[in-house]
Amino acid sequence: MSTLLEIDDLRVDFSRDGRVTSRALRGISLAVEAGEAVGVVGETGCGKTLTGLSVLRMLPDNASVSGRVCFEGRDLLELSAHELRTIRGRRISMVFQSPGTSFNPVFTVGYQIGLVAERHLGVGRKEGQRLVAETLHAVGLPNPESVMRFYPHELSGGMLQRAMIAMAIICRPSLLIADEPTTALDVTIAQQILRLLRRLQHEQGFGVFFISHDLDLVSDFCDRIAVLYAGRVVELGATAELLRRPRHPYTRALLEALPGRSQPGAPLPTVPGTVPSDLDDAPGCSFAPRCPLVVERCFQERPVLADIGSGHAAACHRWDAL
Amino acid sequence: MLHFLRRRLLASLLTLFGITTITFALARVVPSDPAVVYIGPLARPAEIARVTKELGLDRPLYEQYVSYLRDLFHGDWGTSLATKQPVLGGIAARLPATLELILLAMTLAVAVGIPLGVYAAYRKGHLPDAGARVGSVVGISMPVFWLGLLLQVLFAEQLQLLPATGRLSLETSVLDPITKITGFYLFDSLVTGDWAGFRDAASHLVLPTITLAAYPAALITRMTRAAMLDVLGQDYVRTARTFGLSERLVLWRLALRNALPTTLTVSGLSLAYLVTGSFFVEIVFNWPGIGQYSTSALLNLDYPAIMGITLLGATVFLVINLVVDLLQAKLDPRVRLQ
Amino acid sequence: MSVSLDSPEQLPEAFRSIGMRSRALRTLRRDPGALLGASVITFLVVMALAAPLVAPYPSQGRGEADVPARDLAPSWEHLFGTDHLGRDMLSRVIFGGRPALGVAFAVVILAALIGVPLGMVAGYRGGWLDEALMRFTDLFLAFPPLLLAMVISATLGASLFHAGLALAISWWPWYARLARTVTQSLKHEPFIDAARVFGVREPVILARHVLRNATTPILVQATIDAGTVILAVGALAFLGLAAQPPTPDWGLMVAEGRTTVVSEWWISTFPGLAIFAAVLGFNLLGDALRDVLDPKTGTR
Numbered sequence: 001m002s003t004l005l006e007i008d009d010l011r012v013d014f015s016r017d018g019r020v021t022s023r024a025l026r027g028i029s030l031a032v033e034a035g036e037a038v039g040v041v042g043e044t045g046c047g048k049t050l051t052g053l054s055v056l057r058m059l060p061d062n063a064s065v066s067g068r069v070c071f072e073g074r075d076l077l078e079l080s081a082h083e084l085r086t087i088r089g090r091r092i093s094m095v096f097q098s099p100g101t102s103f104n105p106v107f108t109v110g111y112q113i114g115l116v117a118e119r120h121l122g123v124g125r126k127e128g129q130r131l132v133a134e135t136l137h138a139v140g141l142p143n144p145e146s147v148m149r150f151y152p153h154e155l156s157g158g159m160l161q162r163a164m165i166a167m168a169i170i171c172r173p174s175l176l177i178a179d180e181p182t183t184a185l186d187v188t189i190a191q192q193i194l195r196l197l198r199r200l201q202h203e204q205g206f207g208v209f210f211i212s213h214d215l216d217l218v219s220d221f222c223d224r225i226a227v228l229y230a231g232r233v234v235e236l237g238a239t240a241e242l243l244r245r246p247r248h249p250y251t252r253a254l255l256e257a258l259p260g261r262s263q264p265g266a267p268l269p270t271v272p273g274t275v276p277s278d279l280d281d282a283p284g285c286s287f288a289p290r291c292p293l294v295v296e297r298c299f300q301e302r303p304v305l306a307d308i309g310s311g312h313a314a315a316c317h318r319w320d321a322l
Numbered sequence: 323m324l325h326f327l328r329r330r331l332l333a334s335l336l337t338l339f340g341i342t343t344i345t346f347a348l349a350r351v352v353p354s355d356p357a358v359v360y361i362g363p364l365a366r367p368a369e370i371a372r373v374t375k376e377l378g379l380d381r382p383l384y385e386q387y388v389s390y391l392r393d394l395f396h397g398d399w400g401t402s403l404a405t406k407q408p409v410l411g412g413i414a415a416r417l418p419a420t421l422e423l424i425l426l427a428m429t430l431a432v433a434v435g436i437p438l439g440v441y442a443a444y445r446k447g448h449l450p451d452a453g454a455r456v457g458s459v460v461g462i463s464m465p466v467f468w469l470g471l472l473l474q475v476l477f478a479e480q481l482q483l484l485p486a487t488g489r490l491s492l493e494t495s496v497l498d499p500i501t502k503i504t505g506f507y508l509f510d511s512l513v514t515g516d517w518a519g520f521r522d523a524a525s526h527l528v529l530p531t532i533t534l535a536a537y538p539a540a541l542i543t544r545m546t547r548a549a550m551l552d553v554l555g556q557d558y559v560r561t562a563r564t565f566g567l568s569e570r571l572v573l574w575r576l577a578l579r580n581a582l583p584t585t586l587t588v589s590g591l592s593l594a595y596l597v598t599g600s601f602f603v604e605i606v607f608n609w610p611g612i613g614q615y616s617t618s619a620l621l622n623l624d625y626p627a628i629m630g631i632t633l634l635g636a637t638v639f640l641v642i643n644l645v646v647d648l649l650q651a652k653l654d655p656r657v658r659l660q
Numbered sequence: 661m662s663v664s665l666d667s668p669e670q671l672p673e674a675f676r677s678i679g680m681r682s683r684a685l686r687t688l689r690r691d692p693g694a695l696l697g698a699s700v701i702t703f704l705v706v707m708a709l710a711a712p713l714v715a716p717y718p719s720q721g722r723g724e725a726d727v728p729a730r731d732l733a734p735s736w737e738h739l740f741g742t743d744h745l746g747r748d749m750l751s752r753v754i755f756g757g758r759p760a761l762g763v764a765f766a767v768v769i770l771a772a773l774i775g776v777p778l779g780m781v782a783g784y785r786g787g788w789l790d791e792a793l794m795r796f797t798d799l800f801l802a803f804p805p806l807l808l809a810m811v812i813s814a815t816l817g818a819s820l821f822h823a824g825l826a827l828a829i830s831w832w833p834w835y836a837r838l839a840r841t842v843t844q845s846l847k848h849e850p851f852i853d854a855a856r857v858f859g860v861r862e863p864v865i866l867a868r869h870v871l872r873n874a875t876t877p878i879l880v881q882a883t884i885d886a887g888t889v890i891l892a893v894g895a896l897a898f899l900g901l902a903a904q905p906p907t908p909d910w911g912l913m914v915a916e917g918r919t920t921v922v923s924e925w926w927i928s929t930f931p932g933l934a935i936f937a938a939v940l941g942f943n944l945l946g947d948a949l950r951d952v953l954d955p956k957t958g959t960r
Contacts, residue, residue, distance in 0.1 A: 056564060058560065058563065058564050084566070085566040085567075085568065086566065087566065088563075088564055088565055088566030089564065089565030089566035089567070090566060093565070094564050094565075096557070096561060096564075098557070101556070101557035101558065102557050102558055102560075102561040103558055103561070104558040104561075104562070104576055104579075104580070105558070105580070105654075105655070105656060106579050106580055106653065106654055106655060107576070107579070115567065115571075116565050116566075116567070119566070119567060119568070119571070120566065151655045151656070153655070153656055167565065337798065337799060337802045340799045340802075341799065341802055341803065344799070345811060348811055348812060348815045349811070349815060459693075459940065459943050459944060459947065460940065462939075462943060463887065463891075463936055463939040463940040463943050464936050464939075465891055465894050465895065465898075465911075465914070465932055465935045465936065465939075466895070467894075467895065467898050467911075467914060467915075467918075467932075468914055468928070468929075468932030468933075468935065468936065471914070471918065471921050471928050471929075471932065472929070472932075474921065474922075475921055475922060475925055479922045486922075594804050594805060595804075595805050597804045597807075598804050598805055598806045598807050598810075601899070602895060602898065602899075605898075605899075605918075606918065617899055620810055620811070620814040620899070620901060621814065621818075621899075621900055621901070623814060623815065628811060628814070631807075632803070632807060632811060635803070635804040635807050636802055636803060636804065636807075638804070639802060639803070639804045640802065
């Protein structure tokens with residue numbers, strides 16, 4: 001099994017007027033194998049969406065990037081703009097959180113999806129539209145020929161998300177980046193979309209980079225999970241193993257905070273304190289101020305993401321105490 | 323759609339009626355005596371009395387108004403007090419000259435304004451943007467008549483590149499006139515294969531067209547830039563880029579289409595501005611259009627002519643607004659005609 | 661921007677200084693367009709007010725002729741040359757600032773005074789009052805720009821006063837519309853509801869609460885309109901439908917020099933330049949104000 005995507009020490013800084021205003025990603029390292037679904041979880045602001053965008057290099061002008069992002073053996077950070085455009089939408093696709101605003105309101109859904117197919121696969125208008133109908137059918141939309149002629153504002157959230165997925169898979173990519181694909185949908189629709197994604201993944205064999213703040217959701221869908229905190233990966237491992245025996249206090253706290261795991265009647269556990277600012281440069285572990293297992297060493301020496309056996313890694317000095 | 327058009331037509335007629343009433347009231351509140359305007363400054367009391375009766379000016383105002391409306395209905399726009407010719411004929415004869423100028427100026431303004439606005443938004447913060455912003459704020463600040471004079475002095479006199487006035491040079495209009503089909507000299511000369519005439523007409527059109535197009539071009543640039551900036555910040559533009567579509571496609575087809583409604587509205591307003599703006603250009607360049615007709619009508623208080631011009635102007639304005647609204651509905655699928 | 665406090669009593673002062681006004685002024689100070697616009701306007705206003713002191717030939721500025729010195733090209737004695745009646749062009753242009761700026765402010769203030777209250781009441785009350793106002797303003801706005809003003813000015817008798825009146829009459833519907841739109845969007849804000857619940861009477865609500873929030877877009881519009889009015893007055897004067905000789909009106913001066921623009925270019929060029937400068941100043945200032953005060957387009 002070859003490694004589809006390998007992110008190595010990815011760092012992203014934002015600056016304005018020559019000064020750094022935010023150190024958003026501080027050395028992300030994780031990998032996605034072919035056909036594998038990797039969940040990337042964390043609270044708002046931890047950098048999970050940014051990591052996804054960095055893979056495609058969809059970053060604003062004031063961002064500076066370092067590290068390596070190897071896709072199918074090539075470092076995406078080294079590619080030219082033209083080469084990147086052959087990858088985006090074709091070898092790596094992205095599904096966004098709100099399909100309603102992600103589609104262009106003045107063109108039909110069929111036109112927009114068809115455009116992606118035409119440009120990347122080199123097919124003509126007619127063949128493109130045929131492909132669109134075929135793909136819309138594959139994502140479970142009834143009457144693809146008529147759905148194609150609808151404008152985005154005429155379709156429901158669930159239908160639009162299916163259409164978005166269609167646009168993402170029409171060129172048969174090897175990797176799909178899903179950024180909170182179900183957050184804006186109501187629960188039953190969300191379940192349907194997830195089932196759809198799983199089915200498509202098995203049928204077409206693409207890898208999935210699943211970004212979410214919902215650990216429950218991710219544990220259902222993904223083979224492995226990466227937990228992010230303040231711009232770094234704090235734990236990485238197979239889903240079952242990670243859930244059964246988390247090796248980082250933050251992961252454990254997240255698990256304990258899940259409503260399903262709490263005792264009825266007892267107060268819901270939370271993590272006291274707040275996430276450090278993205279300019280914070282203190283030595284030591286960034287979770288230390290909030291950690292229930294903290295010791296003196298945690299404030300002085302930053303723990304590195306270290307392998308602790310069978311593909312499970314954690315960035316904590318006290319991982320074996322958990 | 324038909325329902326919308328019907329209601330709109332009715333509303334337009336009502337508006338035109340209102341405008342006619344206002345203008346009639348204004349024109350008849352006039353301190354000067356129409357009869358005197360008709361005869362001329364050396365009018366004698368006996369003549370004035372006779373003409374007053376002849377023109378029906380001694381009847382009560384509302385009666386005059388009613389008969390004016392009745393005549394309008396039958397296509398009679400009254401007779402100019404100054405030229406003694408029918409107003410409708412006078413306007414119709416001069417209309418092609420003005421229309422040719424206005425249409426060309428509008429085309430130029432749009433052809434320059436939209437691309438410039440799009441490019442300025444795309445390169446925001448860089449030189450093209452700064453240049454477009456400076457150019458456009460200068461363009462909307464310049465008095466049109468002053469610009470015309472400047473261009474005249476610079477190109478016609480100093481550089482001797484282009485003619486200063488008129489639609490055709492004296493030689494062409496006397497010795498080898500363009501055959502009149504539509505009254506649009508460029509069109510007529512092309513259709514009859516009259517190359518010399520075409521070049522002559524074209525060279526006379528350059529300066530007036532540029533003068534007239536400056537303000538709308540600047541306005542369109544500004545509005546297009548603003549609309550494009552808004553669009554370029556939207557999610558769907560980011561999505562298109564994420565799917566690897568080329569910048570050219572994203573900018574000129576996918577993004578621009580969303581900015582067009584704003585551009586369309588501005589263009590409609592500009593076209594309306596051109597209607598009165600052309601008056602000034604025609605004076606400066608001695609253009610034989612309705613501009614000169616209107617100006618002398620206003621200065622002489624030739625009220626039938628004034629009413630005719632106002633009626634024409636308001637009608638044109640209403641038509642422009644209607645077309646703009648129809649096009650807006652076509653451009654943006656979310657708009658419902660009300 | 662950080663504020664250091666030595667005691668709790670300093671809090672209100674601290675908040676005020678982090679307020680919008682200082683941020684706005686700072687942004688304005690840094691913006692080159694705003695600076696240029698403000699300087700130009702200030703310069704013109706000062707020139708206009710101090711005209712008798714600044715102009716080299718004040719009496720000629722007002723209209724006194726000196727025929728033997730006519731049509732002189734620009735020189736050290738006459739920086740802008742002289743016109744057909746021998747009057748010093750520089751003085752004429754300086755004095756010309758008076759009618760131009762005076763009419764601009766007068767028209768904008770008058771149009772706003774008429775239009776804003778009408779628009780606010782209509783927008784707030786809604787119903788038939790609103791409908792009536794809309795139809796009424798529709799009628800005015802159905803005239804092609806400037807045409808109505810031309811007709812009014814012509815029929816009243818061409819003069820600067822009548823031209824100003826005509827423009828004010830043409831302009832007030834825009835302010836009514838603007839005020840109406842703003843009022844309608846504010847009508848449903850919680851603080852208006854709160855005021856009503858507390859028994860505040862309608863005129864007070866409108867005057868104090870609505871107006872304070874509406875001043876921003878109206879102010880921006882008024883600034884740009886001041887420039888547009890100068891253009892319009894200049895245009896009307898050019899046609900002969902506004903100020904009459906010997907008034908030193910810029911538009912009128914351009915017209916006076918039109919026929920001889922080739923041989924005596926200075927007679928039309930400098931007054932036109934003055935119009936251009938004034939309008940440019942107002943436009944730059946208006947743009948800067950809009951950028952600073954409009955929360956939507958706030959960040960550059």
